Amino acid sequence: MDVVTRVVAERMSEELGQPIVVENKPGAAGSIAAEYVAQSEPDGYVILMGQTSHFAINPGLYSTLPYDPIESFIPISLLADAPNVVVVPANSPIKNMADLIDAARKADGSLTLAVSSNGTVSHLTGELLETTTGVTFNHIPYKGAAPAIVDVVGGRIDFMLSSIPTALGQIRAGGLRPIAVSADKRSPTLPDVPTIAEQGYPGFNAGTWYGLFAPAGTDAAIIDTLTDAAQKAIADPEIRAKLQDEGGDTLIATRDEFRAKIKADLEKWGEVIRISGATVN
C-alpha cells in the first residue's frame, strides 16, 4: 500500500508540477483516513489512496462507518491491483489447489489457515474460498502478515493467503511453496503459479485494487486534471515495473469503469461477509 502510494505520488508530483505529501493516517482498517478525506475541503488538495477494504469490505463489516463509499467520494482513477498468493510450508504434501481442498476435507475443519488480520481482503478471500469449495478451514488470526508468515514457514500453520511482496522473499528462497494466485490472471512476479480459477474454480477472482479518490463536491475540472496526471503516471513503464516488483500490475480504466468496479465489489464482498457472518463491532 505504502509503496504503491509513494511510487505513484512521486510521478504525479512531476506531472502536476507541485509536490504531493503522503500523509499516513492509520487506524480502524483505513476508515480514519477515508473519513478524514471525506470531510476535507473539496478543493482537490486532499485526496485519498483508497483500496478494496475502504470501499467494498468496511461497509459490510462495520455497522457504523463515518463515510459512505459511494456518496462521500468522487473516483479519480484506478491505479493498480495486486492478487494474494496461496502459500504452504516448503515440506508440505500440498502441491496444488486440489491437494489443498482434499486435505481440508479430510481434516474436517481443522486445516489451519493463517489470517494476517481480520477484516482484510486476505481474510475474506479465505471465506470466499470456503463458500466456493464447500470446505471449512480453522482460521488463525494474526496481527499483521509478518508473524503469520513465520508460523507458515515454521510449519505450524498449513497455509496462508498472503500478499505477494510479503511472501516473495521466502518463496524465492524455498521456505514457502506458492500453489495459486487469487486473481483472474497470473501475477507478472510469479508467472509459473497458476490462478485458483485455472485449477478448477472458474470465475474465482479476489485481489486488492488501489485507486485515488477526491471528496464529493470537488469541481469537475480539478478531477479531470488529477485523473489526467494519475493516468499518465501509471502509463509510465518505469512505474509499471515498480508495481510489478510489488506483485501487482497497473490497471488502466476509465472513471466509469472504476465506478462500476466499486459497485460490483461492494456487492460481491458484501455477499461474502453476509454468508460468512463476519463482523467487526
Add this chain to the structure above:
Amino acid sequence: MYYVDNVVLGLSTALSLGNLLYCFLGVFLGTAIGVLPGLGPVATIAMLLPITYGLDPTTALIMLAGIYYGAQYGGSTTAILINLPGESSAVVATLDGHQMARNGRAGVALATAAIGSFVAGTIATGVIVLFAPILAGFAIQFGAAEYFALMVLGLIASVVLATGSLFHALAMILIGILLGFVGIDVNSGLARYSFGSMQLSDGIDFVVIAMGVFGLGEIMANIHEQSKQITTQKVTSLWPTREDYRRMWKPILRGTGIGSVLGVLPGGGALLSAFAAYSIEKRVSPNRAEFGHGAIEGIAAPESANNAGAQTSFIPMLTLGIPSNAVMAMMVGALIIQGIQPGPSVITENPTLFWGLIASMWIGNLMLVVLNLPLVGMWAKLATIPYYFLFPAILMFCCVGVFSLENNNFGIFLMAGFGLFGYALKRLGAEPAPLLLAFILGPMLEEYFRRALLISRGDLSVFVTSPISATLLAVAAILIVIVLLPGVTQKREVVFKED
C-alpha cells in the same frame, strides 16, 4: 576465509565516503530523536523515506538503520535525566538510571549507558556476522506456545523486578494488562473498552501512556512538591570511577548476551531483553540491595541488552525477510522501492548490502560513542535547568511526539488523562514501570495463548509438549516459588521500609 572476505567487503563498503556520511547523518538524527521525548524512529523514518529514493540502496539502508539504533541509544538519555523514557526499551533506564541522576551521578549513568551500548553493539555485530543464519532458525522455532511461555516468564519476572510493595506491583501489572486490552480483539474482531470511539478501536499507543504517566505525571508531581529543579542535588560526578568500571563490566556482558538472543525474536524482543537483563542482574548482583536506589548495574545491564537487541533484530529482516517491528517494516518498504526483495537471498544476491550494513552498524556504534561521550557533561547540565524552562519544553515535545503518531489531537487528550493518572500513582508511591511492561506483554500473552489453543483445537498440553515452552514455564514456576518463600518476602519488606 569466508568471514574474513565478507568482513573486508563490508568494511570497504561502509568506509566509502558517502556511506560514512549517511551513517553519521543517521546516527546523529537517531540520537536527536531519541533524546526528544515522544519523537520516535517510526515517524522519523516515515518522513525521511522519500529522501532515500535517490540514494543507493545500501546507503539508504545504512542511514535508516543508523536512525533506528541511534534512537535506542538516545532514548535512555531522557529516561535517566528527567525520568521520561523516549522509547519502550528505555523504560527500565528510569528505574536505577534516574535514581543515579537524583544522587548527582547523572554523568556516570549516561557514560555507563554509552559505554555499555558500545560494547553491546560491537559484540552483537560480531554475533550477526557469525550466527545470523542459526539465530534466524531459532526465531522460526518460536510458535504461539513458546511465545506464551516467554511472556509468562516476562510478567512474573516483572513482579520480582518491582521495587516497593508487592501489592503495588501486582496492581500496576493488572492495570497495565487492562489498558492493553483496549481496542479490537484479534480473534473475534470485536472492539473492547473502546466506548464506541473509532480512535480507541485501535488501542492506546505505548508512547501516549509513557509520555502521560512518566512525562506529565512527573511534571505535576514536581510542581506539587514545589521543587525548583528536577534533580534534587547538583551534578557531583561526571565520569565513572575505577570502582564503577569494576562493577559494570560483568552486567554489560550479561546484558549483551541476553539482548543478542531475545532481540532476534519478532515483537517486543528489545523491550523484553532490557527487562530480563535488569531482573537477572537484580538476582545475581552482589549489590542487589542498591537496586532501585541508583545501582550502576541497574543501568549497565539493560542498556547493553537493548542496544544488542536493536542490532540483532535486523537478523529476521535480513535473513528471513520478516520485519520484527514497525521500523523494520518501513525498512523493508524502502528496500522494495529500491527493487530489493528482503529475504534469505539477500546475503547471496546483495552481499555488499548485507555485509556493508553490518559493518556500518559497528562504525555507527563507534560514532555514537564518540558523539555522545563528550556530550555527557552537557546533557548532565540539562538536568539542572530551572523547571520553568524545562517543564514547558518537555510538555511541548510530548505533545509534538504524540501528535506525530497518528496526526490527530485525540492522543494528546488521552495523554493528558494519563498525566493525571501518573500523578496519582506518584502520590500513592506506586512505581509505574511494571504497568508499561504489562501493557505491552499482556495483550501478547492473550494473543499467543488463544492462538496456541486455536491451532491445537483447545488442547492445553501444547504448552508442555514443546521443549522450549516447557522449559520457560518451569523457570517461571521456580521464580514464583522463590518470591513466595518467606525469606524473600521479608527481604522485599526490608527494601520497602528503606524507601
